[in-house]
Amino acid sequence: MQVSFNELFGYRYIKRFYFARFISNFGNGMSPIALAFGILHLPNGDANLLGLVLGSTTVAMLVMSPFGGVLADKFGRVKAVAFADLVAATGLFVQVAFFATGNVPLIVLLLVNINFGLMWGIFWPAMSGVLPALVPDEDLQKTNAVNNFFSNGAIILGAAVGGIIVAGWGSTWALAIDAVTFVIGGTLLFSFRHVSPANAQSENSMLDDLIHGWKIFTSYRWIVIGVFGFSFIVLAWAAGENVLGPLIALEEFNGAKSWALVLTFEGFGLIIGSIIGIKIKLKYPLRFLLLISFSISLYMWSMAKPQSIWFIAFCALLWGMTIDLWTTIWSTAMAREVPREALSRVSSFDAMGTMLLRPVGLAIAGPLSMAIGLSNTLYALAIFSAVFILGMLAVPAMRNMQITEDRIDN
Numbered sequence: 524m525q526v527s528f529n530e531l532f533g534y535r536y537i538k539r540f541y542f543a544r545f546i547s548n549f550g551n552g553m554s555p556i557a558l559a560f561g562i563l564h565l566p567n568g569d570a571n572l573l574g575l576v577l578g579s580t581t582v583a584m585l586v587m588s589p590f591g592g593v594l595a596d597k598f599g600r601v602k603a604v605a606f607a608d609l610v611a612a613t614g615l616f617v618q619v620a621f622f623a624t625g626n627v628p629l630i631v632l633l634l635v636n637i638n639f640g641l642m643w644g645i646f647w648p649a650m651s652g653v654l655p656a657l658v659p660d661e662d663l664q665k666t667n668a669v670n671n672f673f674s675n676g677a678i679i680l681g682a683a684v685g686g687i688i689v690a691g692w693g694s695t696w697a698l699a700i701d702a703v704t705f706v707i708g709g710t711l712l713f714s715f716r717h718v719s720p721a722n723a724q725s726e727n728s729m730l731d732d733l734i735h736g737w738k739i740f741t742s743y744r745w746i747v748i749g750v751f752g753f754s755f756i757v758l759a760w761a762a763g764e765n766v767l768g769p770l771i772a773l774e775e776f777n778g779a780k781s782w783a784l785v786l787t788f789e790g791f792g793l794i795i796g797s798i799i800g801i802k803i804k805l806k807y808p809l810r811f812l813l814l815i816s817f818s819i820s821l822y823m824w825s826m827a828k829p830q831s832i833w834f835i836a837f838c839a840l841l842w843g844m845t846i847d848l849w850t851t852i853w854s855t856a857m858a859r860e861v862p863r864e865a866l867s868r869v870s871s872f873d874a875m876g877t878m879l880l881r882p883v884g885l886a887i888a889g890p891l892s893m894a895i896g897l898s899n900t901l902y903a904l905a906i907f908s909a910v911f912i913l914g915m916l917a918v919p920a921m922r923n924m925q926i927t928e929d930r931i932d933n
Contacts, residue, residue, distance in 0.1 A: 535657075536657055536715045537657055537658065537666070539711055539714065539715060540653065540654075540657060540670075540711075540712070540715075541669070541670060541673045542711060543707070543708040543709075543711035543712050544670060544673060544674045544677075544708070545673045545674065545676070545677045546677070546704050546707045546708045546711070547608065547674075547677075547704050547705060547707075547708035548673075548674040548675070548677035548678050548681065549677040549678075549680055549681040549684075549700075549704055550681060550700060550701035550702070550703070550704030550705060551677075551678060551681060551701070551704075552677060552678035552679065552680060552681020552682040552683075552684075552685060552786070552790065553681045553682070553684065553685030553688070553697045553698075553700060553701050554681075554685075554697075554698070554701045555682075555765065555786065556682065556685045556686055556689055556697070556779055556782060556783050556786065557685055557688075557689055557694040557697035557698045557701065558576075558577075558694070558698065559573060559765070559769045559782075560689050560694055560769065560778070560779045560782075561622055561627075561689075561693075561694030561695070561698065562576060562632070563769060563773070564694070565626075565627060566626075567629075569889070570766050570767075570770055570888065570889030570892065571889040571890070572629075572632075573765075573766055573769075573885075573889070574765075574766050574885040574886050574887075574888055574889050575633075575885075575886070576632045576633065576636050577636070577761070577765055577766070577882075577885045578881075578882035578885040578886050579633050579636050579637050579640065579882075580636040580637065580639055580640035580643070581640060581761075581878055581881040581882040581885065582637075582640065582882050583636075583637040583638075583639075583640025583641045583643075583644065584640040584641070584643040584644040584647070584874070584875075584878060585640075585644070585875050585878060585879060585882075586640075586641070586644065587640070587641045587642075587643075587644025587645060588644040588645075588647060588648060588871045588872075588874045588875040588878075589733055589736075589737075589868075589871050589872060589875055590644070590733070590871075591603070591607075591644040591645035591646070591647070591648045591649065591871050591874075592648035592649075592736060592868040592869070592870055592871025592872070592874075593733055593736065593868055593871070594645060594649075595645065595648055595649035595652060595871075599716060600649045600650070600651075600652035600653055600656065601649075601653055601656065601712055601713075601715060601716045601717075602713070602716040603645050603646075603649035604645075604646055604649045604650050604653060604709075604712050605709045605710070605712040605713035605716060606642075606645065606709070606713075607642040607643070607645040607646040607649065607709075608642070608646070608705045608706075608708050608709030608712065609705070609706065609709040609710070609713075610638070610642050611638065611639050611642040611643070611646075611705050612702050612703075612705035612706045612709065613638075614634070614635040614636075614638035614639055614642075615635065615639065615698065615701060615702035615705065616699075616702045617631070617635055618631065618632070618635040618636075618698060618702075619695060619698050619699045619702055622694060622695040622698060623695050644871075644874070644875075647870065647871070647874040648868070648870040648871035648873075648874055651854060651857065651858070651866055651870035652866050652870075653712075654666050654667060654670065654858075655858050655866065665801055667800070667850075667851045667854050667855055668797050668798075668800035668801040668851045669797070669801065671793065671796070671797040671800065671847050671850055671851055672794060672797035672798065672801070674793075675790055675793030675794045675796075675797055675843075675847060676790075676794055678790045678793060679787055679790030679791055679793070679794065680790075682783055682786040682787045682789075682790055683783060683787045684697075685697045685783060686779050686780050686782070686783020686784070686786075686787070687780075687783070688700075689779040689783075690778070690779045690780050690783075733868070735868070736868025736869055736871065736872065737868075737872060739861065739862065739868070739869050740868075740869045740872040740873070743860065743861070743869075744920040745809060745920045745921055745924040746857070746869070746873065747876075748915060748918050748920060748921055749809065749853070749915065749921060750872070750873055750876035750877050751876065752911050752912075752914060752915040752921075753849075753877050753915075754876055754877055754878070754879045754880045754881075755880060755907070755908070755911040756816065756819055756908050756911060756912070757877060757878060757880060757881050757884070758880040758881060758883055758884035758907075759819060759823060759884060759904040759905075759907055759908040760819055760842075760884070760908075761881045761884035761885050761888075762884035762885065762887065762888035762891075762900075762904055763822070763823045763826060763888075763901060763904050764822075764839075765884075765885060765888075766884075766885060766888035766889060767826065767888050767892060767897060767900060767901060768782060768785065768826060769782050770892070770897065771826050771829055771897065772785070774897075775829050776832050781832050784832060784836050785832070785835055785836045785839045786839070787836075788836035788837065788839045788840040788843070789836075789839035789840060789842060789843035789846075790843060791840050791843065792839065792840035792841060792842060792843020792844040792845075792846070792847070793843040793844070793846060793847040794843075794847075795840070795843075795844050795847075796843065796844040796845070796846065796847025796848045796850075796851070797847050797851070799844070799848060800847060800848055800851035800852065803848075803852075805852070806925065807922060807923060807924065807925065808852045808856065808924065808925075808926060809856075809921050809922065809924045810916070810921070810922040810923070810924075811848075811852075812845075812848060812849050812852060812853070813912055813915050813916050813921065813922070814916070815841075815844070815845045815848065816845055816849075816908075816912045817909060817912055818838070818841040818842045818844070818845045819842055819845070819908045819912075820905045820906070820908045820909040820912070821838050821841065821842075821905070822835075822838040822839055822841070822842045823901050823902075823904040823905035823908065824838075824901070824902065824905040825837075825838040826901050827897075827898045827899075827901035827902045827905065828898065829898075855926065856924075856926050857869065857870060857873065859926055860926065888900065891903075
């Protein structure tokens with residue numbers, strides 16, 4: 524039985540959840556532009572510093588994420604998400620204070636962004652269990668898609684506003700707004716923390732829970748291969764979009780405003796993906812996702828020439844659609860196939876594996892572009908990503924995977 528949108532929004536706390544995600548993602552739309560150009564405009568700012576700071580965030584997330592899943596399952600997923608938002612905000616306010624002086628020591632950048640990464644390592648696996656606590660299983664794909672729709676709309680708005688603020692008033696104001704959004708989002712989520720209570724009956728140690736979660740994670744071949752392969756795609760995406768893209772914008776176009784245009788179009792792609800995700804039903808979902816993933820190769824290639832800023836933005840839009848459909852369909856598949864009591868732990872290994880090579884991409888982007896040139900680096904990333912997509916398509920467990928219609932917990 525299909526639920527109507529009136530019934531969907533009638534679920535208790537769902538409106539509060541959607542509003543919290545909208546507010547947080549408005550700030551998330553601003554932060555890539557604000558932090559990238561804030562660092563590049565520092566007296567010692569360059570691509571290597573940007574890659575180091577962003578890489579430290581991801582390394583911290585990778586260290587925390589396995590434990591974040593255990594903590595979320597043990598102490599309550601909604602509470603864990605709210606805690607992560609509020610602690611991350613504390614560090615962001617410290618960073619804002621230093622940016623306001625015009626001098627941000629490296630140690631401050633690293634500590635603040637490591638703290639953010641640690642909280643990200645709690646947030647990601649915990650968030651996977653929030654919607655399943657608010658709505659029944661049969662409505663997960665639709666509620667995931669609607670959540671992505673609101674979140675992506677906020678990212679578009681945040682990216683557009685962020686570009687204007689950074690260009691007109693500097694990065695500090697945009698970073699401050701980002702910090703405030705985390706406080707609002709975390710406070711809203713904390714108000715209904717009781718919907719996913721702590722697992723007080725568990726007598727297992729954290730190590731026992733971690734080992735059990737790993738065994739469940741590795742028992743799903745499609746999850747393991749998908750996470751392994753997508754980690755290499757994330758490497759290319761991080762290097763291209765987070766480091767080389769802002770450099771292209773500074774060298775070839777109009778700096779922050781131009782890059783804000785590209786990220787805004789990526790946000791529009793996320794919105795379109797959300798709309799498609801509400802209705803789409805696929806016999807072989809991962810086959811479809813892998814085929815549309817060639818959009819990342821096109822995106823990297825478009826920056827290599829570079830093409831016109833509008834063509835780059837269009838390619839970013841296609842990649843945005845792809846990201847959102849991956850998020851909606853993959854999270855639905857995980858929630859339907861993985862035992863509910865282990866979902867956050869499995870999601871933590873998903874998060875860790877998916878992001879494992881992101882710091883590598885961030886670290887090599889600057890040195891590689893100086894060694895072989897910006898265009899050649901981006902051409903290499905385009906080919907590199909296409910090879911791994913083809914590799915995943917060649918695996919039967921990926922291209923033939925189907926989502927179970929009637930969930931059975933075990």
